Amino acid sequence: MKPIQTAGVIGLGSLGVLYATLFTRALGKEQVPVLADGARIARYRKQGFWYNDAPCDFNYTDAAARTEPVDLLLFAVKFGGLQNAIETCRHLVGPDTLLISVLNGISSEEILGDAFGPEHVVWCVAERMAAKKEGNRVVCDPIGELAVGVPAGEDTSRLQRLTAFFDSIGFPYVVPADIRTHMWSKLLCNTGCNQAALVFQCDYGPLQVPGKPRDTMIGAMREVAAVANAEGVPLSEKDVAAWVDIIDHLPSNGETSMRQDGKNHRKSEVELFAGIIRRLAAKHGISVPVNDWLYQQIQEMERNY
Numbered sequence: 111m112k113p114i115q116t117a118g119v120i121g122l123g124s125l126g127v128l129y130a131t132l133f134t135r136a137l138g139k140e141q142v143p144v145l146a147d148g149a150r151i152a153r154y155r156k157q158g159f160w161y162n163d164a165p166c167d168f169n170y171t172d173a174a175a176r177t178e179p180v181d182l183l184l185f186a187v188k189f190g191g192l193q194n195a196i197e198t199c200r201h202l203v204g205p206d207t208l209l210i211s212v213l214n215g216i217s218s219e220e221i222l223g224d225a226f227g228p229e230h231v232v233w234c235v236a237e238r239m240a241a242k243k244e245g246n247r248v249v250c251d252p253i254g255e256l257a258v259g260v261p262a263g264e265d266t267s268r269l270q271r272l273t274a275f276f277d278s279i280g281f282p283y284v285v286p287a288d289i290r291t292h293m294w295s296k297l298l299c300n301t302g303c304n305q306a307a308l309v310f311q312c313d314y315g316p317l318q319v320p321g322k323p324r325d326t327m328i329g330a331m332r333e334v335a336a337v338a339n340a341e342g343v344p345l346s347e348k349d350v351a352a353w354v355d356i357i358d359h360l361p362s363n364g365e366t367s368m369r370q371d372g373k374n375h376r377k378s379e380v381e382l383f384a385g386i387i388r389r390l391a392a393k394h395g396i397s398v399p400v401n402d403w404l405y406q407q408i409q410e411m412e413r414n415y
């Protein structure tokens with residue numbers, strides 16, 4: 111099992127800056143190329159980044175100028191940037207490269223698998239963090255963890271290779287009993303809290319107290335559980351309660367990634383949340399009125415950007 115000695119990161123947003131910082135601290139700058147196209151790299155070199163009030167000393171790397179594959183490649187772009195990021199890094203994925211995606215939703219692992227082969231991909235869920243990016247400054251506290259795994263029945267050697275690396279650098283991770291169920295469970299979280307925060311234009315505060323934002327969040331989560339059950343994924347009221355409890359313990363002035371998109375008038379990842387839930391609900395003849403309402407509200411907001 112080849113140990114992981116180089117770790118590339120593509121997508122320098124809230125999470126990309128967090129993970130580039132953790133990998134750079136552990137492996138050293140040279141071993142952690144922060145990858146992008148030439149135009150982004152030129153901008154990044156000029157503007158720099160800050161993480162929790164400290165300047166970042168990253169190995170900004172024009173992906174086109176590098177030829178040597180990396181051992182681990184972490185995708186941290188938003189969904190709309192994923193195809194482009196895949197093409198930017200395609201030549202840096204060699205026979206031994208492991209891929210992880212911190213993107214929300216349940217689609218990015220399959221997309222990476224189609225692009226590079228599923229045997230390269232360790233499924234991953236980024237959770238329990240409160241990360242905020244304003245301009246070139248990221249503030250993140252708590253940093254949460256990555257939940258990682260491979261689908262039931264698959265060879266676990268790539269997962270063991272990744273967790274051995276995480277253990278060696280003291281990286282926060284968990285291995286849930288069933289990664290597919292866990293991804294759906296995080297989808298339940300995001301479909302509730304991200305969309306409610308975008309539509310009600312709020313931080314976590316209003317999601318943590320009784321009122322319409324919280325009711326909407328919980329209503330949307332329950333609809334995801336119903337759709338998950340129809341897809342054979344065993345989510346229940348327990349998952350709703352567990353995620354609501356996690357949201358309740360995040361800083362009240364923290365913001366979901368989707369709320370940050372709204373503030374910056376960036377198109378959101380709604381297709382990963384209400385988009386997919388509404389499509390699957392229609393397939394199973396399930397009614398999802400809260401997600402229908404959220405979807406329409408978000409379309410309306412984004413039409414006006």
Ligand SMILES: NC(=O)C1=CN([C@@H]2O[C@H](COP(=O)(O)OP(=O)(O)OC[C@H]3O[C@@H](n4cnc5c(N)ncnc54)[C@H](OP(=O)(O)O)[C@@H]3O)[C@@H](O)[C@H]2O)C=CC1
Pocket residue numbers: 120121122123124125126145146147150186187188189190191192194195198212213214236237239240241243366367379
């Ligand atoms: N923020 C959070 O707390 C959490 C986020 N997630 C998920 O993680 C993913 C990333 O989220 P987040 O960090 O908030 O996203 P951000 O919007 O903060 O950052 C995304 C970054 O990707 C960069 N990017 C876009 N396209 C490309 C490309 N082709 N090549 C290189 N870079 C590119 C953008 O760069 P530029 O600015 O230069 O365009 C941007 O900085 C999302 O799917 C989100 O849902 C999951 C859990 C928690």
Ligand SMILES: CC(C)(CO)C(=O)C(=O)O
Pocket residue numbers: 214236237238239240241254300303304365366367368
């Ligand atoms: C809700 C949260 C922070 C969960 O960690 C998230 O996934 C997001 O903001 O997109």
